[in-house]
Amino acid sequence: MSSARSRMEDVAARAGVSVATVSRALRDSPLVSDATKQKVLAAAEELDFAVFRAASALASGRVGRIAVLISGPVRAWFNGAVLDGLYDGLRAAEHELSVYRVTSLADREAFFGTLPVRRNADALVVTSFALTTDERDRLSSIGMPLVYVNQQVEGLPSVSIDDAAATRLGIRYLVNLGHRWPAFAQVDARIGFTYSALGRLDGYRAELAGLGATASDVRVLRARGADDGESVVAQLLGLADRPSAVMAESDELALSIMAAWTRLGLRIPDDLCVLGFDDQTLAETFGLSTVAQPVTELGRRAAAMALQLAAGEEPAQREVLLPVRLVLRRTTAALRR
Amino acid sequence: MSSARSRMEDVAARAGVSVATVSRALRDSPLVSDATKQKVLAAAEELDFAVFRAASALASGRVGRIAVLISGPVRAWFNGAVLDGLYDGLRAAEHELSVYRVTSLADREAFFGTLPVRRNADALVVTSFALTTDERDRLSSIGMPLVYVNQQVEGLPSVSIDDAAATRLGIRYLVNLGHRWPAFAQVDARIGFTYSALGRLDGYRAELAGLGATASDVRVLRARGADDGESVVAQLLGLADRPSAVMAESDELALSIMAAWTRLGLRIPDDLCVLGFDDQTLAETFGLSTVAQPVTELGRRAAAMALQLAAGEEPAQREVLLPVRLVLRRTTAALRR
DNA sequence: CTGTTAGCGCATTCAC
DNA sequence: GTGAATGCGCTAACAG
Numbered sequence: 001m002s003s004a005r006s007r008m009e010d011v012a013a014r015a016g017v018s019v020a021t022v023s024r025a026l027r028d029s030p031l032v033s034d035a036t037k038q039k040v041l042a043a044a045e046e047l048d049f050a051v052f053r054a055a056s057a058l059a060s061g062r063v064g065r066i067a068v069l070i071s072g073p074v075r076a077w078f079n080g081a082v083l084d085g086l087y088d089g090l091r092a093a094e095h096e097l098s099v100y101r102v103t104s105l106a107d108r109e110a111f112f113g114t115l116p117v118r119r120n121a122d123a124l125v126v127t128s129f130a131l132t133t134d135e136r137d138r139l140s141s142i143g144m145p146l147v148y149v150n151q152q153v154e155g156l157p158s159v160s161i162d163d164a165a166a167t168r169l170g171i172r173y174l175v176n177l178g179h180r181w182p183a184f185a186q187v188d189a190r191i192g193f194t195y196s197a198l199g200r201l202d203g204y205r206a207e208l209a210g211l212g213a214t215a216s217d218v219r220v221l222r223a224r225g226a227d228d229g230e231s232v233v234a235q236l237l238g239l240a241d242r243p244s245a246v247m248a249e250s251d252e253l254a255l256s257i258m259a260a261w262t263r264l265g266l267r268i269p270d271d272l273c274v275l276g277f278d279d280q281t282l283a284e285t286f287g288l289s290t291v292a293q294p295v296t297e298l299g300r301r302a303a304a305m306a307l308q309l310a311a312g313e314e315p316a317q318r319e320v321l322l323p324v325r326l327v328l329r330r331t332t333a334a335l336r337r
Numbered sequence: 338m339s340s341a342r343s344r345m346e347d348v349a350a351r352a353g354v355s356v357a358t359v360s361r362a363l364r365d366s367p368l369v370s371d372a373t374k375q376k377v378l379a380a381a382e383e384l385d386f387a388v389f390r391a392a393s394a395l396a397s398g399r400v401g402r403i404a405v406l407i408s409g410p411v412r413a414w415f416n417g418a419v420l421d422g423l424y425d426g427l428r429a430a431e432h433e434l435s436v437y438r439v440t441s442l443a444d445r446e447a448f449f450g451t452l453p454v455r456r457n458a459d460a461l462v463v464t465s466f467a468l469t470t471d472e473r474d475r476l477s478s479i480g481m482p483l484v485y486v487n488q489q490v491e492g493l494p495s496v497s498i499d500d501a502a503a504t505r506l507g508i509r510y511l512v513n514l515g516h517r518w519p520a521f522a523q524v525d526a527r528i529g530f531t532y533s534a535l536g537r538l539d540g541y542r543a544e545l546a547g548l549g550a551t552a553s554d555v556r557v558l559r560a561r562g563a564d565d566g567e568s569v570v571a572q573l574l575g576l577a578d579r580p581s582a583v584m585a586e587s588d589e590l591a592l593s594i595m596a597a598w599t600r601l602g603l604r605i606p607d608d609l610c611v612l613g614f615d616d617q618t619l620a621e622t623f624g625l626s627t628v629a630q631p632v633t634e635l636g637r638r639a640a641a642m643a644l645q646l647a648a649g650e651e652p653a654q655r656e657v658l659l660p661v662r663l664v665l666r667r668t669t670a671a672l673r674r
Numbered sequence: 675c676t677g678t679t680a681g682c683g684c685a686t687t688c689a690c
Numbered sequence: 691g692t693g694a695a696t697g698c699g700c701t702a703a704c705a706g
Contacts, residue, residue, distance in 0.1 A: 007683060018693045023685055033691060048478075052456045054400055055683035057391030058698050074424065075417030075618070075633075083411040087438055096435050096457070101424050116431070119389045141385075227622050256622045263624070281412070282619060285564050285593045287600070296412075344699060355677045360701060370675060392699035395682045 006047045015043035026051060066090055066306045067098040067121035069111070071129050071193040074101060077252070077280040078295055082127050082149060085299020093307050095122075102129075102193075118142040122310035125149060125302045130195040145309030149302050151195040152319060157309060159301040159320045161293045163199030166324040168207035170247050170275050170291045173326055175211055178335030179245035179273060183219035185232045185257060186249045200249050200277065219243060229256030233264070236272070244335050245273035251280045251290055258286065258331065269333040279327055287330035294322050343384045352380035363388060403427055403643045404435040404458035406448070408466050408530040411438060414589070414617040415632055419464050419486060422636020430644050432459075439466075439530075455479040459647035462486060462639045467532040482646030486639045488532040489656060494646065496638040496657045498630045500536030503661040505544035507584050507612050507628045510663055512548055515672030516582035516610060520556035522569045522594060523586045537586050537614065556580060566593030570601070573609070581672055582610035588617045588627055595623065595668065606670040616664055624667035631659050 012019045017036060025032045025040035032040075043049075057063040068086055070079045083099065090097050098121055102108045112135050117124055119142075126139070127149040136153065139146055148158035167184075174182040184204040189197060201220065208218055221235045232253070236242060248254035254276035261272055268274055276283055279292030301320055308315045349356045354373060362369045362377035369377075380386075394400040405423055407416045420436065427434050435458055439445045449472050454461055456479075463476070464486040473490065476483055485495035504521075511519040521541040526534060538557065545555055558572045569590070573579060585591035591613035598609055605611055613620055616629030638657055645652045 009683085019684075020686080020694080021692060023683095024692090027685090031691065036691080050452070050455050050457075052395075052683060054391045054394035054457075055698095056685070058389075058395050058700085059683075059685040061685095061698075063391055073417065074411070074420040075414055077412055080410065080412030080417045083436070084438075087411065087436065094453070098433050098435065099420070099424065101421075115387070118387045120387075120391075120433075227618065229622070252618075255619065259623050281564065281589075282592065285566070286596050346699085356700075357678080357702085358676060360699095361676090364701090368675065373675080389699060392682090393701070395684085396699075396701035398682075398701095 011043045015039045065096040067117045068125040069100045081295035082299040085296035086303045089300040089303025123306035147306045157318045163196045164203030167200040167203030171207040174245045181213045181217040182245040183243040185221040226252040229260040233260040247275040251276035251278040251283045274331040289329045289332040292327045348380045352376045402433040404454045405462040406437045418632035419636040422633035423640045426637040426640025460643035484643045494655045500533045501540030504537040504540030508544040511582045518550045518554040519582040520580040522558040563589040566597040570597040584612040588613035588615040588620045611668040626666045626669040629664045
């Protein structure tokens with residue numbers, strides 16, 4: 001059990017074969033007989049041997065690792081959920097996951113300036129980024145397969161939901177409950193970090209327009225952060241023709257709106273209907289109706305696609321679109337006059 | 338810009354030096370003159386060169402990566418917050434972060450059986466695990482420095498809070514507000530995943546005992562999951578001598594209790610005071626009073642310690658204990674009869 | 675301070 | 691099916 005230090009050579013000696021055979025056997029190559037495979041596996045087990053992936057990478061050119069670039073902290077629910085899905089997809093293929101995070105403008109410049117990921121991953125998954133053209137070019141220039149999550153770049157591999165359509169679904173639901181017209185709450189884009197926000201706003205505007213609302217019926221409320229429901233409530237209460245329903249761009253913002261609203265002694269859904277977006281952990285806890293997106297599944301699909309591209313295969317479908325669904329709970333109800 | 342393919346050799350040629358010098362210059366070795374360093378850096382920049390870490394690892398024996406083992410999904414707030422801290426600490430040192438996750442018993446056996454991490458990281462950080470003796474032995478056997486987060490193992494490097502003391506602080510606060518005696522809500526340990534839960538329960542019992550409560554004053558309420566506040570509320574309302582305050586082992590559970598409680602038309606803090614543990618993102622949103630633990634800082638300190646151990650240095654302090662603090666918001670108040 | 679030399683541990687030719 | 695030989699790109703002695 002000198003574990004950490006034993007090499008393939010030792011395993012080969014113990015199994016009575018050559019290192020080449022050990023290498024092949026451990027990677028389950030069809031070029032090795034079953035009998036030999038068993039011997040090698042047994043020897044490796046006894047010596048508690050594990051392949052030193054760095055050496056393997058140097059010899060093969062593949063590092064056995066997929067990198068992911070996330071915007072914002074890992075503790076943000078969306079990022080965590082995507083990482084869970086990526087991990088699911090990668091573990092089965094015995095690949096590792098390297099995380100790169102960009103939270104500030106400085107981070108962002110540092111990342112795109114040096115691209116530390118290059119040569120050190122077999123593929124890169126980029127989530128929810130509102131990339132500039134320069135940044136996108138920079139990424140493509142590193143000669144590494146790229147998969148976008150919740151961001152469509154024409155012709156490039158991506159796994160997304162249709163943010164605009166999902167928002168339209170939510171708005172249509174509110175309108176069908178009699179709410180004319182729902183407002184839409186959004187976090188002020190700081191550094192243009194989230195790509196999805198744009199699509200959702202577009203969806204809101206498009207659906208209202210399609211249903212015959214006029215320009216003045218469009219009410220976009222702005223928060224300074226996902227926890228700034230208070231500003232949204234203030235804006236709501238300051239409107240001449242107060243909306244009876246509001247859709248938020250995320251559950252987090254929706255929950256914050258709920259907290260601010262009820263703290264004033266106002267009720268939900270009686271005085272205001274609230275519809276979220278995401279279906280994160282606490283949405284169910286608080287009975288929040290929401291448009292659910294399959295974030296972990298986005299991650300799984302992205303992992304699968306990244307693995308295919310890393311292996312040089314062409315994925316069957318380059319632009320995967322996953323369905324969302326409306327989850328009805330207790331924060332929405334028909335309008336009562 | 339053949340970027341992804343240029344090697345040190347090319348940089349050396351362009352800078353007019355040897356590859357050894359390039360290697361040293363890029364790692365900012367003091368053995369290289371400033372003038373040479375500049376030349377090399379310029380050449381590397383022009384060729385858009387990046388070191389192939391796998392080759393570097395093979396030659397040096399260090400892989401430039403710290404691994405972390407988390408229990409439960411990445412999207413759990415605690416895990417995300419720790420990962421953020423680890424990332425902070427590692428990025429500055431140009432190290433990467435590899436994530437290993439264990440969510441089920443099968444995962445757990447697979448991980449400890451094969452220890453995929455061995456030889457592929459310079460140190461391992463283990464968070465919040467209630468490890469068996471076997472598992473701990475298995476970890477030590479891989480000859481890799483280990484750092485425990487929120488888990489103290491005598492003599493081994495760790496970064497933690499004092500869970501028992503933190504809970505006692507919270508309970509004492511409630512008692513000083515006149516609540517005799519507060520109950521404690523906890524999630525049923527499934528596979529013995531979280532280490533902290535044990536310490537918190539101990540702290541609750543110890544503080545009540547220390548303040549003169551009798552055995553029947555100790556009320557431990559059990560939930561089937563962090564989102565099962567409903568069970569806790571049911572147990573509360575079924576008690577003969579209903580407590581006027583409850584402390585939960587986590588904010589998530591506390592928030593769920595709040596949701597279930599207010600849904601019944603009961604009020605907080607009037608009819609029940611609720612105290613959480615963590616100070617996660619949504620605690621502030623909902624005005625939850627809580628015992629705040631510096632999770633991201635735990636991650637930073639763990640990263641620093643892991644880097645030191647990986648470099649063969651002995652950290653100044655092997656068992657770091659970080660302070661918690663009480664955050665008073667709107668879910669706790671003095672008892673009014 | 676800089677260059678030369680010799681591997682690091684594995685995957686992959688090519689023989690057999 | 692298996693073994694022997696070669697080299698992946700870099701770092702670490704050792705000279706100078």
